[in-house]
Amino acid sequence: MAVQKSVWRRLTWPWKPESELEAGDSIVRNLLLHWFPSQVSLPSLSFRYSFWLGSASAVLFLILTITGIVLMFNYVPSVERAYASVKDIDYVVSFGWFIRGLHRIGAHLMVAVVFLHGVRVFLTGGYKNGSGAGQNRPVNWIIGVVLLLLTLFLSFTGYLLPWDQLAYWAITVGTNIAKSAPIFGVQSRFLLLGGNTIAQGALLRFYVLHCFFLPMAVIFLFSWHMWRVRKDGGLACVDQLALDQKAQKSVPVKSKTYSLLGIAGRRSVHIETALVDEEMYSTHSSPHLTRRLLLTILLTLAIASTMAIVIRAPLEEPANPAVTSNPAKAPWYFLWLQELVADSTIRIRGFTVNGALVGGIIVPTILLGVLIAWPFLDNSSVRAAGIWFSPERRLQNTVFLTIVVLIVAFTIIGTFLRGPYWGFYWPWQTWPTLPKKF
Amino acid sequence: MPPLPSTERKPAHKETATETRRSFFAKMGIGGLLTGLAGQITILFRALMPNVLYEPPRIFKIGKPDQFPEGVTFIESQRVFVFRNQKQFHAISAECTHLGCTVKMVQFNDPKTVQIQGRSQQEMQEFDCPCHGSKYYGDGTNYAGPAPAPLAWYRMEIAADDGQLVVNLTEPVGQDFRLLV
DSSP states (O other), rough: OOOHHHHHHHHGGGGSSHHHHHHHHHHHOOHHHHHTTTEEEHHHOOHHTTTTTTHHHHHHHHHHHHHHHHHHHOOSSSTHHHHHHHHHHHHTTTTTTHHHHHHHHHHHHHHHHEEEHHHHHHTTTTTOOSSTOOOOHHHHHHHHHHHHHHHHHHHHHHTTTTHHHHHHHHHHHHHHHHTTTTTTTTHHHHHHHHHSSSSSSHHHHHHHHIIIHHHHHHHHHHHHHHHHEEEEETTTHHHHHHHHHHHHHHSSSOOOOSSOOOOOSSOSSSSOOOSSSHHHEEHHHHHHHHHHHHHHHHHHHHHHHHHHHHHHOOSSSOTEEEEOOOOOOOOOOHHHHHHHHHHHEEEEEEEEEOOHHHIIIIIIHHHHHHHHHHHHHHOOOGGGGGOOTGGOOOOOOHHHHHHHHHHHHHHHHHHSSSOGGGOOOOOOOOOOOOOOOO | OOOOOOOOOSSSSSSSSSSSHHHHHHHHHHHHHHHHHHHHHHHHHHHSOOOSSOOOEEEEEOOOGGGGGGEEEEEGGGGGEEEETEEEEEEEEEEOOTOOOBEEEEEEEEEEEEEEEEEEEEEEEEEEEETOOOETTTTTEEEEESOOSSSOEEEEOOTTTTEEEEEEEEEEEEETTTEEO
């Protein structure tokens, strides 16, 4: 028993250090923990500041990777067999329905959580540089925007794979939006589909993008994202703590540096400690950060699993190019765009601009451009960084929240208030019965 | 040993301090490397553009004229409506001009008189798009929803070999087109 206990202890000591020395060693010596700082400031551990949404989206990505690998062993990316293999996953493969459900719910949750993470960073001014040297948080904001786009594109490519009606028509609408883009529209659609029609070439391309190319891009950008968080000296709320201290003490204590003792010319990843009295405002990452991280993992997995059991992944009729399902709806996170393309065809004296170009390309491009440029336009003081609803940024937050509310409102209209032929129906109104085929 | 004759020759071009033989070859090397890489990347992208498409033909036979009933027949596999009016035929695409969904035909019980560009016209059907609610008159003219243009009309022919009707999706035609059989 004593031997067993010592083996167990040898495996788990980094997660429950019993001394200061072990707490420091656990970060240095454990592969899973070595990318954390050994000390972490108290405000950045707070659930109330960040809601740990970034961590939750990373956990969801991990869930999606693991369930996705199992699905890959059961799925055949061919037009003839894709639908049947997904049906088999639902009805024949042991627990296949759960794994597919978890994968689907995980994807939906990831879109929501990544979006909310972005909203949180905006409302707290987390993209702003604080007082630390070598900070470049705007770059990390842009990486985050690209990660949001990759998340949406991952969901979109995954949508086609079951090869059912929902998949087929969502991809028809999506790729025709690409086609309406100026200059390269037709070519980019041809390249995306591997032809002019949504057929075998398109299915295989979306499969490879979904299973290899896009996840690789996410892993690369995620690593960069985390590396930048370390280089920027942690979350923006820490800068406020450092500024508070600078205001208190006129003569700062010589701060520790973690550079490579003059071998490296510039600062290493861990910049000069921002805090004057580090001991007082920070604590060991192990076990305090790791414990909260494990809690986040557990909560995310529990919520996603419960939802996967309650909400079964749907599978509509096999894809049929001749019959468009009525109403044909994109996944909920694209319904604000579908509502937009349906409302935005402009007619001026017989001159017509397709809503696909206005709502599908121009408006999203402008939104994206504004999102990327925002950190460079924001000229509020450092005191507005890392604070929820800073009064200095009231106007900015109002504008941003208005856009968010509009997107959410359009999503709700598209999801709950649109019926056959994209007609408007209140939830208490019944949809007219239509013949399935004419 | 007698002194060797001088090997000093006039350089082909004047070597300046900034451009030595070594730096010239280094530039050549880097240039060659970049060109090679650009070529490789071009090859990779070119391989993603298919040379042969195994897609349904864009010009196809649909059957003998007498197989078609009076009114409208939907050719599912090609997403095209074929209209017959006595001896006249024409074909209208079922592909919505907004974002390419397949429009649904709504048949009227009684002929409906509609105004199309000032002209009064009797219609037996109209086309509605389920995706974003675009609506078209029976002749394909758009009148509601986000659709920016009328449904496409395509050329129809009689096959020379067996007299079947042929629809040619590569050749759009005007709304006055009729194939007389």
